[in-house]
Amino acid sequence: MFPAAFDYSAPTTLAEALSILAQRGDDAKVMAGGQSLIPLLKLRFSQPQLIVDIGRLPGMAEIKRDDGHVRIGALARHVDIERSKELAKLIPLMVEAVHWIADPLVRNRGTLVGSVCHADPSGDWGSIMLALNAELIAQSSKGERVIPIDGFFQSPFTTTLRPDEVVTAIRIPVPAGSAGGSYHKLERKVGDFATVAVSVQVELDGRKVKKAGIGLTSVGATNLKAKKAEQALVGHELTDDVIAQAAKLAAEAAEPKGDTRGTAAYKKDVVRVFVQRGLKAALARAQEGKA
Amino acid sequence: MKVTMRVNGVERSADVEPRVLLVDFLRSNLLLTGTHIGCDTTSCGACTVRMDGDPVKSCTVLAVQAEGREIKTVEGLANGAALAPIQVGFHEEHGLQCGFCTPGMMMVTSALLERNPNPTDDDIRWAISGNICRCTGYMNIVKAVKHAAQMQADAAKAPAGAAVAGGGE
Numbered sequence: 001m002f003p004a005a006f007d008y009s010a011p012t013t014l015a016e017a018l019s020i021l022a023q024r025g026d027d028a029k030v031m032a033g034g035q036s037l038i039p040l041l042k043l044r045f046s047q048p049q050l051i052v053d054i055g056r057l058p059g060m061a062e063i064k065r066d067d068g069h070v071r072i073g074a075l076a077r078h079v080d081i082e083r084s085k086e087l088a089k090l091i092p093l094m095v096e097a098v099h100w101i102a103d104p105l106v107r108n109r110g111t112l113v114g115s116v117c118h119a120d121p122s123g124d125w126g127s128i129m130l131a132l133n134a135e136l137i138a139q140s141s142k143g144e145r146v147i148p149i150d151g152f153f154q155s156p157f158t159t160t161l162r163p164d165e166v167v168t169a170i171r172i173p174v175p176a177g178s179a180g181g182s183y184h185k186l187e188r189k190v191g192d193f194a195t196v197a198v199s200v201q202v203e204l205d206g207r208k209v210k211k212a213g214i215g216l217t218s219v220g221a222t223n224l225k226a227k228k229a230e231q232a233l234v235g236h237e238l239t240d241d242v243i244a245q246a247a248k249l250a251a252e253a254a255e256p257k258g259d260t261r262g263t264a265a266y267k268k269d270v271v272r273v274f275v276q277r278g279l280k281a282a283l284a285r286a287q288e289g290k291a
Numbered sequence: 292m293k294v295t296m297r298v299n300g301v302e303r304s305a306d307v308e309p310r311v312l313l314v315d316f317l318r319s320n321l322l323l324t325g326t327h328i329g330c331d332t333t334s335c336g337a338c339t340v341r342m343d344g345d346p347v348k349s350c351t352v353l354a355v356q357a358e359g360r361e362i363k364t365v366e367g368l369a370n371g372a373a374l375a376p377i378q379v380g381f382h383e384e385h386g387l388q389c390g391f392c393t394p395g396m397m398m399v400t401s402a403l404l405e406r407n408p409n410p411t412d413d414d415i416r417w418a419i420s421g422n423i424c425r426c427t428g429y430m431n432i433v434k435a436v437k438h439a440a441q442m443q444a445d446a447a448k449a450p451a452g453a454a455v456a457g458g459g460e
Contacts, residue, residue: 001331002315005308006309008292038351038352039332042312079345104346105399105421106333108345108346190421191420
Protein backbone atom coordinates (compact mmCIF):
# COMPACT_ATOMS: atom_id res chain seq x y z
CA MET A 1 0.00 0.00 0.00
CA PHE A 2 1.18 3.49 -0.69
CA PRO A 3 -0.44 6.90 -0.38
CA ALA A 4 -2.00 8.95 -3.14
CA ALA A 5 0.54 11.31 -4.66
CA PHE A 6 1.29 14.49 -2.74
CA ASP A 7 3.75 17.36 -2.82
CA TYR A 8 6.28 17.30 -0.03
CA SER A 9 7.98 20.09 1.77
CA ALA A 10 10.46 19.77 4.64
CA PRO A 11 11.09 23.31 5.88
CA THR A 12 14.13 23.87 8.07
CA THR A 13 12.88 26.98 9.85
CA LEU A 14 9.57 27.70 11.55
CA ALA A 15 9.17 30.89 9.52
CA GLU A 16 9.42 28.89 6.32
CA ALA A 17 6.87 26.35 7.58
CA LEU A 18 4.44 29.11 8.56
CA SER A 19 4.83 30.84 5.21
CA ILE A 20 4.05 27.58 3.38
CA LEU A 21 0.99 27.04 5.57
CA ALA A 22 -0.14 30.65 5.04
CA GLN A 23 -0.16 30.02 1.30
CA ARG A 24 -1.31 26.42 1.03
CA GLY A 25 -2.71 25.55 4.46
CA ASP A 26 -6.10 24.55 3.09
CA ASP A 27 -4.57 21.79 0.98
CA ALA A 28 -1.80 20.86 3.39
CA LYS A 29 -1.32 18.50 6.26
CA VAL A 30 1.41 18.95 8.84
CA MET A 31 3.41 15.85 9.68
CA ALA A 32 5.74 15.30 12.64
CA GLY A 33 6.54 11.60 13.18
CA GLY A 34 3.82 10.46 10.82
CA GLN A 35 2.84 7.42 12.89
CA SER A 36 -0.87 8.22 12.70
CA LEU A 37 -0.87 10.17 9.45
CA ILE A 38 1.06 7.74 7.25
CA PRO A 39 -1.31 4.83 7.97
CA LEU A 40 -4.25 7.09 7.04
CA LEU A 41 -2.49 8.22 3.86
CA LYS A 42 -1.81 4.60 2.93
CA LEU A 43 -5.47 3.70 3.40
CA ARG A 44 -6.24 6.89 1.43
CA PHE A 45 -8.61 8.04 4.14
CA SER A 46 -6.57 11.22 3.96
CA GLN A 47 -5.35 12.64 0.65
CA PRO A 48 -3.76 16.04 1.23
CA GLN A 49 -2.14 17.75 -1.75
CA LEU A 50 0.83 18.81 0.33
CA ILE A 51 2.62 17.30 3.29
CA VAL A 52 4.56 19.80 5.38
CA ASP A 53 7.09 17.70 7.26
CA ILE A 54 8.10 19.65 10.35
CA GLY A 55 10.51 16.89 11.38
CA ARG A 56 13.53 19.02 10.47
CA LEU A 57 12.64 22.13 12.45
CA PRO A 58 15.33 22.84 15.03
CA GLY A 59 14.80 23.07 18.79
CA MET A 60 11.33 21.57 18.88
CA ALA A 61 12.09 18.28 20.62
CA GLU A 62 12.60 19.80 24.04
CA ILE A 63 10.91 18.82 27.27
CA LYS A 64 11.60 21.62 29.69
CA ARG A 65 10.27 23.37 32.73
CA ASP A 66 8.83 26.77 31.99
CA ASP A 67 7.46 28.69 35.00
CA GLY A 68 4.75 26.52 36.50
CA HIS A 69 4.53 24.42 33.38
CA VAL A 70 6.34 21.72 31.53
CA ARG A 71 6.67 22.62 27.90
CA ILE A 72 6.89 19.74 25.45
CA GLY A 73 7.93 20.61 21.91
CA ALA A 74 6.14 19.36 18.82
CA LEU A 75 8.97 16.98 17.96
CA ALA A 76 9.30 15.36 21.39
CA ARG A 77 8.56 11.71 20.74
CA HIS A 78 6.70 9.30 22.99
CA VAL A 79 10.03 7.62 23.74
CA ASP A 80 11.47 10.96 24.89
CA ILE A 81 8.61 11.24 27.38
CA GLU A 82 9.17 7.63 28.43
CA ARG A 83 12.81 8.39 29.23
CA SER A 84 12.35 11.86 30.71
CA LYS A 85 13.55 11.96 34.31
CA GLU A 86 12.08 15.42 34.69
CA LEU A 87 8.59 14.28 33.69
CA ALA A 88 8.86 11.19 35.87
CA LYS A 89 9.34 13.55 38.77
CA LEU A 90 6.96 16.36 37.80
CA ILE A 91 4.09 14.62 35.98
CA PRO A 92 4.42 10.86 36.58
CA LEU A 93 0.98 10.28 35.05
CA MET A 94 2.48 10.95 31.63
CA VAL A 95 5.33 8.52 32.08
CA GLU A 96 2.97 5.83 33.35
CA ALA A 97 0.56 6.41 30.48
CA VAL A 98 3.15 6.48 27.70
CA HIS A 99 3.77 2.77 28.14
CA TRP A 100 0.21 2.17 26.99
CA ILE A 101 0.68 4.10 23.77
CA ALA A 102 1.15 2.09 20.57
CA ASP A 103 4.26 -0.09 20.76
CA PRO A 104 7.97 0.57 21.35
CA LEU A 105 8.69 1.02 17.64
CA VAL A 106 5.91 3.52 17.04
CA ARG A 107 6.98 5.36 20.20
CA ASN A 108 10.40 5.86 18.59
CA ARG A 109 8.79 8.02 15.88
CA GLY A 110 5.43 9.32 17.06
CA THR A 111 5.05 12.56 18.99
CA LEU A 112 2.77 13.81 21.78
CA VAL A 113 1.80 16.94 19.88
CA GLY A 114 1.18 15.07 16.64
CA SER A 115 -0.99 12.59 18.44
CA VAL A 116 -3.07 15.31 20.12
CA CYS A 117 -3.50 17.22 16.84
CA HIS A 118 -4.49 14.01 15.07
CA ALA A 119 -7.52 14.04 17.41
CA ASP A 120 -8.37 10.38 17.16
CA PRO A 121 -11.14 9.77 19.72
CA SER A 122 -9.33 6.52 20.53
CA GLY A 123 -6.04 8.33 21.09
CA ASP A 124 -4.58 8.14 24.57
CA TRP A 125 -2.81 11.48 24.85
CA GLY A 126 -5.94 13.57 24.25
CA SER A 127 -7.69 12.36 27.37
CA ILE A 128 -4.49 12.60 29.39
CA MET A 129 -4.06 16.22 28.28
CA LEU A 130 -7.72 16.88 29.20
CA ALA A 131 -7.13 15.47 32.69
CA LEU A 132 -4.01 17.64 33.05
CA ASN A 133 -5.62 20.81 31.61
CA ALA A 134 -2.88 21.28 29.04
CA GLU A 135 -2.60 24.18 26.61
CA LEU A 136 -1.44 24.10 23.02
CA ILE A 137 0.84 26.78 21.62
CA ALA A 138 -0.20 27.37 18.02
CA GLN A 139 1.76 29.55 15.65
CA SER A 140 0.87 31.01 12.31
CA SER A 141 2.34 33.76 10.18
CA LYS A 142 -0.03 36.08 12.08
CA GLY A 143 1.41 35.23 15.48
CA GLU A 144 0.97 32.93 18.44
CA ARG A 145 -2.23 31.64 20.03
CA VAL A 146 -2.67 29.64 23.22
CA ILE A 147 -5.46 27.09 22.93
CA PRO A 148 -6.81 25.37 26.05
CA ILE A 149 -7.21 21.64 25.46
CA ASP A 150 -10.80 21.81 26.72
CA GLY A 151 -12.74 22.60 23.55
CA PHE A 152 -9.86 21.81 21.17
CA PHE A 153 -11.41 18.54 19.97
CA GLN A 154 -14.46 19.13 17.78
CA SER A 155 -15.25 15.78 16.20
CA PRO A 156 -13.26 12.71 15.14
CA PHE A 157 -9.93 13.86 13.68
CA THR A 158 -11.09 17.50 13.79
CA THR A 159 -9.85 20.26 16.04
CA THR A 160 -10.12 24.04 16.28
CA LEU A 161 -6.65 24.42 14.78
CA ARG A 162 -6.74 26.65 11.71
CA PRO A 163 -5.26 25.49 8.41
CA ASP A 164 -2.46 28.08 8.58
CA GLU A 165 -1.46 27.10 12.12
CA VAL A 166 0.99 24.59 13.50
CA VAL A 167 1.16 23.54 17.13
CA THR A 168 4.76 24.08 18.22
CA ALA A 169 4.41 22.87 21.81
CA ILE A 170 2.09 21.69 24.54
CA ARG A 171 2.26 23.31 27.95
CA ILE A 172 1.15 21.33 30.97
CA PRO A 173 0.70 22.86 34.41
CA VAL A 174 2.93 21.12 36.93
CA PRO A 175 0.71 19.61 39.62
CA ALA A 176 1.38 21.34 42.93
CA GLY A 177 1.44 19.99 46.48
CA SER A 178 0.32 16.43 47.01
CA ALA A 179 -0.91 15.23 43.67
CA GLY A 180 -1.32 11.95 41.87
CA GLY A 181 -2.59 10.54 38.64
CA SER A 182 -3.22 7.28 36.88
CA TYR A 183 -4.11 5.87 33.48
CA HIS A 184 -6.17 2.75 33.06
CA LYS A 185 -6.55 1.25 29.61
CA LEU A 186 -8.37 -1.83 28.37
CA GLU A 187 -6.78 -3.12 25.19
CA ARG A 188 -6.59 -6.53 23.55
CA LYS A 189 -2.87 -6.46 22.88
CA VAL A 190 0.10 -4.11 22.80
CA GLY A 191 -0.36 -1.50 20.12
CA ASP A 192 -4.13 -1.80 20.09
CA PHE A 193 -6.42 1.17 20.41
CA ALA A 194 -8.24 1.37 23.72
CA THR A 195 -11.58 -0.35 24.11
CA VAL A 196 -11.90 2.12 26.96
CA ALA A 197 -9.29 4.15 28.80
CA VAL A 198 -9.54 6.64 31.64
CA SER A 199 -7.07 9.25 32.73
CA VAL A 200 -7.29 10.73 36.22
CA GLN A 201 -5.31 13.46 37.96
CA VAL A 202 -6.00 14.96 41.41
CA GLU A 203 -4.36 17.62 43.55
CA LEU A 204 -5.11 17.58 47.25
CA ASP A 205 -5.25 20.37 49.80
CA GLY A 206 -4.95 18.49 53.06
CA ARG A 207 -7.43 15.67 52.63
CA LYS A 208 -9.68 17.55 50.25
CA VAL A 209 -9.49 17.68 46.49
CA LYS A 210 -8.33 21.04 45.20
CA LYS A 211 -8.21 20.15 41.49
CA ALA A 212 -9.43 17.11 39.61
CA GLY A 213 -9.09 16.08 35.99
CA ILE A 214 -10.77 13.11 34.31
CA GLY A 215 -10.31 12.33 30.61
CA LEU A 216 -12.01 9.52 28.70
CA THR A 217 -10.67 7.64 25.67
CA SER A 218 -12.63 5.72 23.02
CA VAL A 219 -16.06 6.45 24.45
CA GLY A 220 -17.26 9.30 22.26
CA ALA A 221 -16.72 11.29 19.08
CA THR A 222 -13.71 12.92 20.72
CA ASN A 223 -11.66 12.38 23.83
CA LEU A 224 -13.98 13.60 26.57
CA LYS A 225 -13.49 15.63 29.72
CA ALA A 226 -15.82 14.34 32.42
CA LYS A 227 -16.54 17.75 33.89
CA LYS A 228 -19.45 16.87 36.15
CA ALA A 229 -17.41 14.09 37.66
CA GLU A 230 -14.48 16.48 38.17
CA GLN A 231 -16.76 19.02 39.86
CA ALA A 232 -18.19 16.34 42.15
CA LEU A 233 -14.69 15.79 43.51
CA VAL A 234 -13.51 19.34 44.12
CA GLY A 235 -13.78 20.41 47.75
CA HIS A 236 -14.42 16.88 48.96
CA GLU A 237 -12.42 14.21 50.66
CA LEU A 238 -11.94 11.16 48.43
CA THR A 239 -14.15 8.80 50.39
CA ASP A 240 -15.56 5.67 48.77
CA ASP A 241 -18.92 7.43 48.37
CA VAL A 242 -17.44 10.49 46.69
CA ILE A 243 -15.38 8.30 44.39
CA ALA A 244 -18.41 6.16 43.52
CA GLN A 245 -20.48 9.25 42.73
CA ALA A 246 -17.77 10.71 40.45
CA ALA A 247 -17.40 7.34 38.72
CA LYS A 248 -21.14 7.25 38.09
CA LEU A 249 -21.10 10.78 36.63
CA ALA A 250 -18.15 9.95 34.39
CA ALA A 251 -19.93 6.84 33.09
CA GLU A 252 -22.96 9.02 32.33
CA ALA A 253 -20.74 11.45 30.40
CA ALA A 254 -19.40 8.63 28.22
CA GLU A 255 -21.09 8.15 24.84
CA PRO A 256 -19.61 4.87 23.60
CA LYS A 257 -20.78 2.88 20.63
CA GLY A 258 -21.13 -0.87 20.86
CA ASP A 259 -18.84 -2.91 18.62
CA THR A 260 -17.01 -6.23 18.58
CA ARG A 261 -15.07 -5.16 21.67
CA GLY A 262 -18.13 -4.68 23.80
CA THR A 263 -21.59 -3.18 24.04
CA ALA A 264 -22.14 0.46 24.86
CA ALA A 265 -23.44 -0.50 28.31
CA TYR A 266 -20.35 -2.59 28.98
CA LYS A 267 -18.03 0.25 27.98
CA LYS A 268 -19.86 2.70 30.20
CA ASP A 269 -19.41 0.32 33.07
CA VAL A 270 -15.70 0.01 32.31
CA VAL A 271 -15.52 3.81 32.54
CA ARG A 272 -17.16 3.65 35.97
CA VAL A 273 -14.79 0.95 37.20
CA PHE A 274 -11.69 2.66 35.77
CA VAL A 275 -12.61 6.02 37.32
CA GLN A 276 -12.95 4.30 40.69
CA ARG A 277 -9.67 2.45 40.34
CA GLY A 278 -8.00 5.52 38.90
CA LEU A 279 -9.07 7.80 41.72
CA LYS A 280 -8.01 5.29 44.36
CA ALA A 281 -4.60 4.90 42.69
CA ALA A 282 -4.25 8.67 42.30
CA LEU A 283 -5.16 9.21 45.95
CA ALA A 284 -2.62 6.63 47.11
CA ARG A 285 0.08 8.31 45.04
CA ALA A 286 -0.85 11.77 46.25
CA GLN A 287 -0.62 10.55 49.84
CA GLU A 288 2.76 8.94 49.17
CA GLY A 289 3.89 12.44 48.28
CA LYS A 290 4.52 11.53 44.68
CA ALA A 291 3.41 14.39 42.48
CA MET B 292 12.80 13.90 -5.65
CA LYS B 293 16.31 12.82 -4.86
CA VAL B 294 16.77 11.05 -1.55
CA THR B 295 20.13 10.24 -0.02
CA MET B 296 20.79 8.26 3.14
CA ARG B 297 23.44 6.00 4.58
CA VAL B 298 22.29 2.40 4.47
CA ASN B 299 24.43 -0.12 6.31
CA GLY B 300 27.29 2.36 6.24
CA VAL B 301 27.13 3.12 2.53
CA GLU B 302 25.68 6.29 1.06
CA ARG B 303 22.79 5.41 -1.21
CA SER B 304 20.52 7.66 -3.20
CA ALA B 305 17.68 7.39 -5.65
CA ASP B 306 15.05 9.54 -7.26
CA VAL B 307 11.70 8.71 -5.70
CA GLU B 308 8.24 10.15 -5.31
CA PRO B 309 7.57 11.62 -1.85
CA ARG B 310 4.92 8.95 -1.26
CA VAL B 311 7.41 6.09 -1.49
CA LEU B 312 7.73 4.29 1.82
CA LEU B 313 11.13 3.58 3.31
CA VAL B 314 10.49 -0.17 3.15
CA ASP B 315 9.78 0.05 -0.58
CA PHE B 316 12.81 2.25 -1.12
CA LEU B 317 14.98 -0.38 0.56
CA ARG B 318 13.41 -3.35 -1.18
CA SER B 319 12.65 -1.97 -4.65
CA ASN B 320 15.24 0.74 -5.20
CA LEU B 321 18.15 -0.73 -3.28
CA LEU B 322 17.12 -4.39 -3.69
CA LEU B 323 17.67 -5.00 0.01
CA THR B 324 14.88 -7.53 0.37
CA GLY B 325 15.90 -8.77 3.80
CA THR B 326 13.51 -6.22 5.27
CA HIS B 327 10.07 -7.79 4.95
CA ILE B 328 6.62 -6.37 4.40
CA GLY B 329 4.15 -8.13 6.67
CA CYS B 330 0.94 -6.36 7.60
CA ASP B 331 1.74 -3.04 5.92
CA THR B 332 -0.41 -1.40 8.64
CA THR B 333 2.11 -0.55 11.39
CA SER B 334 1.13 -3.61 13.37
CA CYS B 335 3.52 -6.50 12.84
CA GLY B 336 7.09 -5.16 12.86
CA ALA B 337 8.37 -7.40 10.04
CA CYS B 338 9.65 -4.24 8.32
CA THR B 339 11.66 -3.03 11.31
CA VAL B 340 14.92 -1.26 10.49
CA ARG B 341 17.07 1.02 12.60
CA MET B 342 17.00 4.71 11.84
CA ASP B 343 19.69 6.73 13.58
CA GLY B 344 19.89 3.75 15.95
CA ASP B 345 16.21 3.53 16.84
CA PRO B 346 14.18 0.57 15.62
CA VAL B 347 11.26 1.85 13.52
CA LYS B 348 8.58 0.36 11.28
CA SER B 349 9.81 1.18 7.78
CA CYS B 350 6.30 0.73 6.32
CA THR B 351 5.37 3.82 8.33
CA VAL B 352 8.25 6.07 7.37
CA LEU B 353 8.47 7.89 4.06
CA ALA B 354 11.77 7.49 2.25
CA VAL B 355 12.02 11.29 2.13
CA GLN B 356 11.83 11.41 5.95
CA ALA B 357 15.00 9.31 6.02
CA GLU B 358 16.92 11.89 3.98
CA GLY B 359 20.38 12.26 5.52
CA ARG B 360 19.71 9.61 8.16
CA GLU B 361 21.60 6.47 9.06
CA ILE B 362 19.62 3.33 8.24
CA LYS B 363 20.60 -0.16 9.26
CA THR B 364 18.86 -3.22 7.88
CA VAL B 365 19.25 -6.91 8.58
CA GLU B 366 21.79 -7.08 5.76
CA GLY B 367 24.03 -4.85 7.86
CA LEU B 368 24.21 -7.19 10.85
CA ALA B 369 26.79 -9.73 9.72
CA ASN B 370 30.40 -8.81 9.10
CA GLY B 371 31.12 -10.69 5.90
CA ALA B 372 30.70 -14.37 6.68
CA ALA B 373 30.84 -13.77 10.43
CA LEU B 374 27.37 -13.61 11.90
CA ALA B 375 26.56 -10.97 14.51
CA PRO B 376 25.93 -12.33 18.04
CA ILE B 377 22.21 -11.69 17.67
CA GLN B 378 22.17 -13.81 14.49
CA VAL B 379 24.12 -16.58 16.18
CA GLY B 380 21.62 -16.42 19.05
CA PHE B 381 18.64 -16.88 16.71
CA HIS B 382 20.49 -19.67 14.89
CA GLU B 383 21.62 -21.64 17.91
CA GLU B 384 18.48 -21.21 20.00
CA HIS B 385 16.14 -21.87 17.08
CA GLY B 386 14.67 -18.37 17.36
CA LEU B 387 12.78 -18.79 14.12
CA GLN B 388 10.51 -21.21 12.36
CA CYS B 389 9.35 -19.69 9.06
CA GLY B 390 11.75 -16.76 9.44
CA PHE B 391 9.42 -14.07 8.18
CA CYS B 392 9.49 -11.97 11.36
CA THR B 393 13.17 -12.67 12.01
CA PRO B 394 14.79 -9.63 10.36
CA GLY B 395 12.51 -7.31 12.34
CA MET B 396 13.01 -9.28 15.54
CA MET B 397 16.79 -9.08 15.13
CA MET B 398 16.80 -5.36 14.39
CA VAL B 399 14.70 -4.66 17.49
CA THR B 400 16.75 -6.89 19.74
CA SER B 401 20.08 -5.63 18.42
CA ALA B 402 18.95 -2.16 19.54
CA LEU B 403 17.81 -3.57 22.89
CA LEU B 404 21.20 -5.16 23.55
CA GLU B 405 22.97 -1.88 22.90
CA ARG B 406 20.82 -0.03 25.43
CA ASN B 407 20.56 -2.92 27.85
CA PRO B 408 23.31 -5.55 27.46
CA ASN B 409 21.83 -7.78 30.16
CA PRO B 410 18.07 -7.83 29.61
CA THR B 411 15.62 -9.86 31.66
CA ASP B 412 12.93 -11.97 29.99
CA ASP B 413 10.48 -9.15 30.67
CA ASP B 414 12.78 -6.57 29.09
CA ILE B 415 13.03 -8.72 25.98
CA ARG B 416 9.30 -9.39 25.79
CA TRP B 417 8.68 -5.67 26.23
CA ALA B 418 11.17 -4.76 23.49
CA ILE B 419 9.59 -7.16 20.98
CA SER B 420 6.02 -6.26 21.91
CA GLY B 421 5.62 -4.38 18.62
CA ASN B 422 6.78 -7.38 16.58
CA ILE B 423 4.55 -10.32 15.82
CA CYS B 424 5.72 -13.90 15.26
CA ARG B 425 2.88 -15.98 13.87
CA CYS B 426 4.73 -19.28 14.30
CA THR B 427 4.54 -18.25 17.97
CA GLY B 428 8.18 -18.90 18.54
CA TYR B 429 8.37 -16.24 21.23
CA MET B 430 9.85 -18.63 23.80
CA ASN B 431 12.82 -19.34 21.57
CA ILE B 432 13.16 -15.72 20.49
CA VAL B 433 13.57 -14.75 24.13
CA LYS B 434 16.13 -17.53 24.57
CA ALA B 435 17.95 -16.39 21.42
CA VAL B 436 18.27 -12.84 22.70
CA LYS B 437 19.50 -14.01 26.09
CA HIS B 438 22.02 -16.25 24.37
CA ALA B 439 23.24 -13.34 22.26
CA ALA B 440 23.54 -11.19 25.39
CA GLN B 441 25.55 -13.92 27.09
CA MET B 442 27.86 -14.27 24.09
CA GLN B 443 28.44 -10.53 24.07
CA ALA B 444 29.19 -10.54 27.78
CA ASP B 445 31.61 -13.45 27.38
CA ALA B 446 33.29 -11.70 24.46
CA ALA B 447 33.73 -8.57 26.56
CA LYS B 448 35.43 -10.65 29.28
CA ALA B 449 37.65 -12.62 26.88
CA PRO B 450 41.28 -11.51 26.55
CA ALA B 451 41.87 -9.06 23.76
CA GLY B 452 42.47 -10.73 20.42
CA ALA B 453 40.80 -14.01 21.41
CA ALA B 454 38.55 -15.48 18.76
CA VAL B 455 34.88 -15.13 19.63
CA ALA B 456 32.19 -17.35 18.23
CA GLY B 457 29.81 -15.28 16.18
CA GLY B 458 31.82 -12.12 16.66
CA GLY B 459 31.46 -9.35 14.20
CA GLU B 460 29.23 -6.38 13.76
